[in-house]
Amino acid sequence: MSLKNRSARWSNSKHRWLALVGGISLLVWGLSGLTHIAMVMFGPQQAQFMPPAAEVEFTDARPISETLAANGIAQAVAVKTVPSPDGKALWQVTEEPMAERRYFAPSDGREITGGDRTQAEFIARHFLATDREVLSVSLQTEFDADYPWVNRLLPVWKVEFAGDDRLTAYVHTETSSLAAVNNSTKEALQTAFRVFHTWEWVPQGMDWLRVVVIGLMVASLLALAVTGIAMLVTVRRKKRAPGAKGWHRMAGYVLALPLIMFSASGIYHLVQSALVPPASQLRMGEPVNVASGAWPVERDWAALSQGRDITSVALVEGGAGEPLYRIGLKPAPGSMGGGEHDHDGGEKADGMAGHDHASMMASEAEAAPVTDDEIREARFTGIRPDGPAIYLDAATGEVVEEGDRDLALAVARRFSGASDGTVARMELVTRFSHEYDFRNKRLPVWRVDYGEPVNATLFVDTGAGVLVDRVADWEKPERWVFGMIHKWNFLFPLGRLGLNVTVAGFVIALIALMAILGLRMDLAHRLRGRRPKAGEAQPLPGAEQPAE
Structure with missing residues (x-):
């Protein structure tokens, strides 16, 4: 018997053996995966995107x-x-x-x-x-x-x-x-997703069992896809088989690869989540010694605010531990959108030391989102609501030469415990991506990449001195795979709505053409009770038997 015929018989027998478990698994994870897409597309949506504005007026105010x-x-x-x-x-x-x-x-x-x-x-x-x-x-x-x-x-x-x-x-x-x-709809969809997709109902003490069972079921999907591809390659047909067999085979040419993408990336995510249970890495900074802030910013407010649209004031800790006033300014007109990163970090704002975030935004202006779809898209891609910032010494009122980049480095140093010499790269992140996704909610943030011995990336918010996220180098490949392969974020040019519609379409096709038709064929085969006799080769479904 030729290698091609042996491969065809082997893949056919394994494909049929996996059909029941794999078909049920595809129904379970396909339908529950659709609930997540439904939450995003049809869940309750905020009516306003921008936070409420405030007039910062400290003239004659109490320090x-x-x-x-x-x-x-x-x-x-x-x-x-x-x-x-x-x-x-x-x-x-x-x-x-x-x-x-x-x-x-x-x-x-x-x-x-x-x-x-x-x-x-x-x-x-x-x-x-x-x-x-x-x-x-x-x-x-x-x-x-x-x-x-x-x-x-x-x-x-x-x-x-x-x-x-x-x-x-x-x-x-x-x-x-x-x-x-x-709301009640989102709660129902969220519950269905937890019960059927992530199996969060399994007690924590038995999490190993959850990982094993889900791993085996999702692995059956991967095996189904691989054996199905082997059959498509090794078994040739003169004409399309009638009914469900024909539609199932035709769908295989288009849907086998998406099935491999979903299942393989799902297994990878499952295993890594078991090794390192997911948790928020958000950490606020150590208390700032506000008692040493003897200089009253209120005293010189008239001069400080003249010609500037100040949107916020904060007391933050400088690189040497000294208290600083961070004066946040309104973004320049048309500067709310933005590119991915800023690598230089050495600009001046309004003649004072600071980091001019707004200037780098002028090339990609975006208006404030208004409609539901615009707000959903803005939350997904990220639109930064703030502008540049200037820093003043809270003890003396003197302009501080360090800007956002220097402050970001100081914050990262406090949370990493590593010296600045171990920093491999720094950049300002102004858009969400698979590395820093929209669940973190804060923009802009500074990304600080550390080499040995930290081997991790820290994302810090200088406006509050907060560690927003920390990602070890060994975790990054899984984040990329899960974002790009499982969630299909490589389709980001289509926008949030287009991405979800495309993914939902493929999942529905997998359920209808692969799971339902496949299970129907398997059930029909079992009901017919046609099993090969001992030593007799099993015929391929809807095809001529391979020649010896």
Whole structure:
């Protein structure tokens, strides 16, 4: 018997043997995978993309250093201005990462009672553009089934609105952002995805069993695709077989490769997730010594703000541990969009030391997204809402020569524990990608690549001195495979909507033409009970038997 005939018989027998398990697996993971696409395409959507604006006006205001001292605050993780319902800026103080934020009025330094809860409701109403009654507001400090770890941000306020759809917003007040939004439809789809696609119902103590069972079932899909391709190559037909056999074979030419892509990348992701359970890498910085910020920025506010549209002020820690005022400026007109990265990092802003983020954006201007589709696309690709920043020494008021790049290096140094000599590369990330995806929510961030002994990439937010994400070098290939091969992000030029429609179309085709037709053929074969006698070769389905 020729090698071609032996290969045809072997692949045919294995393909039939795998049909039942593989067909069921394809139905389970195909249908549950569609629920994730449905969540993205049809889930609840925020009505506003940009955060609320605030007028930062400190003329004749009480110095923040006096306000902090009067309230016994010598150190804080973060001190920054945030918008308030009346359109004015408030001082927001974070003493502990998981504690409620405190709020103070700049004009007289009075503390806003229950300010964090009020702020959460204000931000939720802004992003969702709703005047519904609020049923409950609660602070959440842990991830759960309805707000899983992929959302990254904690703590968040869970704001539940009245209505049959159970609209719920998760608000991160530290960044004035809508971390997630749910309703009854999304909760149902999310539950189906967890139960059938990721099997999160398996107890943690038996996670090994989940990995083994899912691995074997998804491996059967991979084996089905490989043996199916072998049959397409080795078994030739003079004409198309009738009925389900013919359609199944024709679909194989188109859908075998997508099936291999989904299954192989799924196994890779499953194994790596078992080795290193996924978790948020977000870390806030160490408390800043705000007591040493003796120079009152409020005193020179008139001169500082003249000719500048200031959108935010924050107390951050400099490279040597000294407190700095970070003065955030409004982006230049038409500069909200942007390219992928900035590699130089040595510009000046308004004649003061800093990093001019806006200038590099002029070539790819984008207007603020308005429609649902535009907002979905903006959240997926990333549109940065901020502009350049300048730095002033909080103790002396002097302009600080270091800019965002220097501050990013200092933040990365604190979290990595490595010297600057181990840094292989630095760049400003202004767009989401497979390496730094939209789940991180923050833009822009600095990417710092470390060589030995760290062998990892850190993404840091200089606006808050925060480590946003940390990716070890050995984890990067899996991220690329999962993003490009499993989620098909190589189709990013089509946009978020086009990508999801294309992936959904292929998944539906796999289910209808491969799983359903394949299972139908397998069931028919079993019902006919046609099994070869001992020593008798099994005929190929719908084809002439290979010649000896």
